[in-house]
Amino acid sequence: MSSTMRSGSLNEDQHHSAYDMVLLRLGSEITVKGKNRHRFEQVLADHVRKALRPFERVVVQHTYGRLYVMLNEHPYEEVAAALRDVFGLVSFSPVKKAEAELDAIRDTALAVFRANKGPKSTFKVTVKRGWKQFPHNSMEMNHQVASHVLRETPELKVDIRNPDVELRVDIQQGAAYVYCDVEQGAGGFPYGANGKALLLLSGGIDSPVAGWLGMRKGLTLEAVHFHSYPFTSEQAKEKVVTLSKRLLHYTNGKFKLHLVPFTDIQTSFAQAGQERLIITLMRRAMLRITEMIAERESAHAIVTGDSLGQVASQTLGSMNVxxxxTDLPLLRPLVMMDKVDIIRIAEQIGTYETSILPYEDCCTLFVPKSPTTNPNLESVEKAEATIDNLDEMIALAVKNTVTVVLKQDEAEKKAAETAEDRWF
Structure with a gap:
């Protein structure tokens, strides 16, 4: 048995009761917002409340520049799990409240130190005295708290440069707040704080990651997926719905998936005698359709999973043409990322295993052996002009798009699944 255990470690129930509240820290991108800061904080507070809705006893308190979660004896670990995916939170810490009195602070500091689950060979104490009438200054309190912890755990050593644990005490009028754990949050901006965009969602690895990164930057997203039934299968459809449901987890509770019939357009391109340009023609048609859906849905940008140089359509020349x-801004979160980094994020957010399922989407159909990597805009536009009724087919694809609204509420999920059946 370790010396820490001998000194009186906490059982599970004691660990749960070791904390009274959670201190939430906002990202620097929010704290520099000036006059807009309150709006971003309010949106974030609303998302925190939504994430913690299953915990009936938990209360979220919002003051300028700070968010607190009052646990009211609810297990911290469960609350922490719900907080980790809330965009806009850079980090958070479980906190134990104590009376603003020396002995109470020292005893609470020891309890919080023991509740810490990480390595604890070395430590330091950092006291912040916000209430200047407290009878001991910060330097005195650093010594008072550290000596008390050392008396109860003599195997410990103080390391002020690189400690295993930093025990922090914030003394305010009426109470002191003690914590040492700092958990990383999702960071970024609160979901929906920076406008609305449409995500081109294929069944591959890249586009769900691009969507997650867009959400992390505060975008409300809706997905657009192109299918070519009967060339694409029911399994390919389910794969995209599953990816959308995973992205739904990071939203405010609702996620729209626009399913666009692309068979006629794709077949026309395949028969046009422009084999090397077919990918370029397809991607341009997809953007034109997405732009029309964006206008209908009041979205102001398009998010894609393009990564520079990864495939023929993602060379600089191809992306330019x-x-x-489209006249809408094209947002490419992955454009400078390596594939290994994209895969790492896909694994982290829970989309990778679905993305690698071997069900083809329309982007993998009719792929030429030697697609052009540096198309000429004038040549591409001339090729488009030879396609009979292309504008009409694009308008018809928008008209026949089926929109599935995915929601986190179970009853609403059933309704969404019913809507999915109308795709084919």
């Missing part, structure tokens, strides 16, 4: 098909 393809991007000319």
């Amino acid at each position: 393809i991007g000319r098909a």
